[in-house]
Amino acid sequence: MSGNAWILGPDRLGHSVLVQDGVVTWQGQGAVPGSPKLEQLACPNSAIRYGHVNAHTHLYSGLVPYGIPPLAQQPDEFVGILQQLWWKLDRALDAELLSIAAEVAVADALMCGTTLLVDHHESPNFIAGSLDVIADACQKLGVRACLSYGATERNGGRDEAEAGLAESQRFYKERGHTLLLSTAFGLHAGFTASNLTISRAGRLARQVGRPVHVHVAEALSDAQDARERGFAGALDRLCRLGAVPQRSVLAHAIHLRPEERARIAAHGACAVQNPRSNLGNRVGYPLALQRLSHVALGSDGYVANMEEEVRCAQQQGALHGEPPQLALERLERGHQLGYDLMNLPDSPPLWLRKPADLAAMTDNGALHVLVDGRLVVRDGKLLGADLDTLRQRASQAAARLHLKMAQL
Numbered sequence: 001m002s003g004n005a006w007i008l009g010p011d012r013l014g015h016s017v018l019v020q021d022g023v024v025t026w027q028g029q030g031a032v033p034g035s036p037k038l039e040q041l042a043c044p045n046s047a048i049r050y051g052h053v054n055a056h057t058h059l060y061s062g063l064v065p066y067g068i069p070p071l072a073q074q075p076d077e078f079v080g081i082l083q084q085l086w087w088k089l090d091r092a093l094d095a096e097l098l099s100i101a102a103e104v105a106v107a108d109a110l111m112c113g114t115t116l117l118v119d120h121h122e123s124p125n126f127i128a129g130s131l132d133v134i135a136d137a138c139q140k141l142g143v144r145a146c147l148s149y150g151a152t153e154r155n156g157g158r159d160e161a162e163a164g165l166a167e168s169q170r171f172y173k174e175r176g177h178t179l180l181l182s183t184a185f186g187l188h189a190g191f192t193a194s195n196l197t198i199s200r201a202g203r204l205a206r207q208v209g210r211p212v213h214v215h216v217a218e219a220l221s222d223a224q225d226a227r228e229r230g231f232a233g234a235l236d237r238l239c240r241l242g243a244v245p246q247r248s249v250l251a252h253a254i255h256l257r258p259e260e261r262a263r264i265a266a267h268g269a270c271a272v273q274n275p276r277s278n279l280g281n282r283v284g285y286p287l288a289l290q291r292l293s294h295v296a297l298g299s300d301g302y303v304a305n306m307e308e309e310v311r312c313a314q315q316q317g318a319l320h321g322e323p324p325q326l327a328l329e330r331l332e333r334g335h336q337l338g339y340d341l342m343n344l345p346d347s348p349p350l351w352l353r354k355p356a357d358l359a360a361m362t363d364n365g366a367l368h369v370l371v372d373g374r375l376v377v378r379d380g381k382l383l384g385a386d387l388d389t390l391r392q393r394a395s396q397a398a399a400r401l402h403l404k405m406a407q408l
């Protein structure tokens with residue numbers, strides 16, 4: 001934990017927070033007891049809250065809002081969207097494009113008061129070292145992140161899968177075992193991996209006590225693929241191949257059978273609903289998760305504005321008879337998942353001794369943001385990089401990326 005100490009507040013409700021050694025040591029109304037001589041970050045017109053957790057995202061898609069046009073014709077099938085957009089984008093990524101994409105996505109997340117990202121990465125033509133590029137962006141700007149490389153066989157067969165698993169393994173050993181950067185063993189999705197790759201991912205993750213991060217039953221086709229291979233569904237396949245260790249992150253989990261749904265909690269895993277992405281890709285609504293508490297919210301590559309995800313979840317949930325509270329509970333559950341993934345202590349009393357991942361939010365975005373006690377946004381200004389310059393570089397990089405995608 002860092003040695004920085006701050007008084008954050010008072011906010012518009014008179015709430016202040018004392019941060020010392022990376023954790024919250026006092027919070028309440030009025031003056032901080034003992035009047036410690038610390039720098040005070042005033043929070044007029046804002047509300048202090050915990051930083052949000054984005055429980056499933058793809059920082060590699062950070063350039064999309066900066067100049068990758070949507071498909072002229074949206075394919076009917078989900079796999080068509082993958083083939084025509086995302087699987088071209090990931091193949092076009094090189095180290096420089098990935099670096100700018102990750103930086104701008106992290107910057108956008110912090111400016112939305114999102115302080116912990118659970119990332120799932122793929123760049124098939126730049127696998128070895130790719131997680132370092134993302135980690136550098138996270139460290140530079142100061143976000144907390146759990147990184148994984150999503151192993152797949154869809155471009156280069158088993159060799160590609162092994163390279164992906166090796167990247168997660170390498171990253172875990174070299175950098176990804178701290179309170180600010182951690183590692184999951186990624187798999188793209190069952191339908192682009194053999195049984196051997198799936199069981200290898202599970203074994204490697206268990207060897208070091210880490211979870212798996214994988215897309216599960218996002219579209220019906222993933223569930224059907226698993227059934228054709230002799231399993232009850234996509235999650236049944238992962239479970240039976242030993243690829244759902246404790247704390248595993250199961251993105252989407254839309255097309256599950258009831259007996260599969262029960263396994264999420266039984267395995268100590270967490271499903272992640274991605275409301276805007278699911279709506280955009282027209283893959284269905286995760287009704288199967290309705291009565292499950294092990295569900296967090298992710299943005300699946302959209303800008304990490306978790307309040308937008310909550311709004312979308314509430315709108316979509318209302319159409320399925322779900323109460324608005326459910327989306328808020330899922331946002332909150334992300335903290336539990338995030339702490340688990342980062343091996344952070346989660347103490348029972350609200351606020352006290354919690355990691356100082358805090359955001360003072362105005363109606364127009366973040367005023368101040370702290371991560372692990374480090375000030376990363378101050379007075380509405382990102383501290384780790386110049387945001388305007390970064391966004392200009394992102395626009396230029398998006399043009400180059402789009403050109404490369406057109407040539408694939």
Ligand SMILES: [Zn+2]
Nearest residue numbers: 058215251300
């Ligand atoms: Zn995803």
